[in-house]
Amino acid sequence: MRFMDMFSRTKTIEGGEARQWIEGRPPDSFTLLDVRQPEEYERGHLPGAVLIPLPELEKRLGEINPDKPVLAY
Amino acid sequence: MNGGIDAWDGLVSRATVGQGMYLIEGDETVEEVMALAYGLEEGSRRFYQELAERSDVPEARRLFETLRDAEIRHEDQLWERYRALHGKPGERRMFEENIVPRALEGGLSPDQLLTGHPEVVGGYADSLDLAMAMETDALDLYLRMAAAFDDAEIQSVFFELAEEERGHLKKLGDLRGSRP
Numbered sequence: 001m002r003f004m005d006m007f008s009r010t011k012t013i014e015g016g017e018a019r020q021w022i023e024g025r026p027p028d029s030f031t032l033l034d035v036r037q038p039e040e041y042e043r044g045h046l047p048g049a050v051l052i053p054l055p056e057l058e059k060r061l062g063e064i065n066p067d068k069p070v071l072a073y
Numbered sequence: 074m075n076g077g078i079d080a081w082d083g084l085v086s087r088a089t090v091g092q093g094m095y096l097i098e099g100d101e102t103v104e105e106v107m108a109l110a111y112g113l114e115e116g117s118r119r120f121y122q123e124l125a126e127r128s129d130v131p132e133a134r135r136l137f138e139t140l141r142d143a144e145i146r147h148e149d150q151l152w153e154r155y156r157a158l159h160g161k162p163g164e165r166r167m168f169e170e171n172i173v174p175r176a177l178e179g180g181l182s183p184d185q186l187l188t189g190h191p192e193v194v195g196g197y198a199d200s201l202d203l204a205m206a207m208e209t210d211a212l213d214l215y216l217r218m219a220a221a222f223d224d225a226e227i228q229s230v231f232f233e234l235a236e237e238e239r240g241h242l243k244k245l246g247d248l249r250g251s252r253p
Contacts (some may be wrong), residue, residue: 022083025145025213028232028237036078043112044078044085047209048216048235051090073082 018071022046031064033072046073084205084242086213093214099221106227110215111148112172112236117211118144124200133200136210136248140204140241147237154230198249205245212238 013021017040022032032049041051052060064070074080096109118141125137152165212235219231 012075014075015082018081019075019083023239026232027235028219028228031220032216034078038090040078042087042089045213046078046081046108047084047086047213048220049213050217050220071074073077 018073021071029068031068031070032033033064033070035072075110084209084246086209087206088210088213092210094221097218097221101222101227102226103226103230104155104158106222107151107158108168108172108232110230111151111155111168111251113214114144114147114151115169115172117207118148124203128155128200130197130200132197136197136204140208140245143237143241147234150233151230182228201245201249205242205249208238208241208245212242 004049005048022030027048030044032046034045034051035051037053037056041049045051050063052063078085095104096113101109119154120142121137125134125141128134128137152168155168159219215231215235215238218237219228222228222231
């Protein structure tokens with residue numbers, strides 16, 4: 001992890017708040033990140049969620065736009 | 074999100090990881106992308122038309138006709154945008170003739186969807202649920218396609234369509250909420 005990452009802020013929100021947060025924003029203004037396994041993703045995922053399983057996240061960080069907020073689950 | 078997917082009380086897409094994404098390579102031009110999107114809209118238009126013709130329930134038939142008409146409006150918007158890029162008057166027929174709707178907006182073929190949903194000619198509630206599932210998968214596909222491109226103009230094509238799908242889902246959700 002980069003040194004400055006230690007100072008980045010991560011906020012935890014509840015499901016209802018997440019829904020309001022998503023519905024109140026244009027779809028191009030944020031990234032939805034699903035960190036589960038493919039079979040879990042296919043059982044149901046938030047529309048538009050990008051799948052990057054947690055074990056792969058570190059090496060695939062470059063796929064996530066750093067200029068947009070990320071809602072992960 | 075605390076609690077993960079279990080905490081989510083909104084709609085979910087059950088599209089597979091690759092569903093619909095086989096339709097793009099990631100290096101298409103904006104014109105190719107618009108033709109693809111037009112094809113997806115046309116596939117859905119034909120599907121909703123078929124559902125309307127199959128349905129014996131007047132309310133369900135009107136619902137599918139309304140959704141069909143929405144797809145036609147999307148096609149009109151896509152054509153106007155395509156024409157604004159470089160089209161000439163009278164070329165829409167040629168544009169349409171070169172498009173083969175291989176899939177609906179959710180990434181499945183009409184036969185796949187009809188086979189998986191025999192209840193489609195059932196009651197109004199079932200029809201609403203099917204329409205919401207389709208529109209949710211369409212929203213999902215458009216957002217994932219947008220993420221597959223770096224070009225801002227291409228992304229905007231998909232994001233605008235995604236926003237349209239969100240609007241449809243809101244209206245369908247309101248209708249569903251008013252039914253038992």
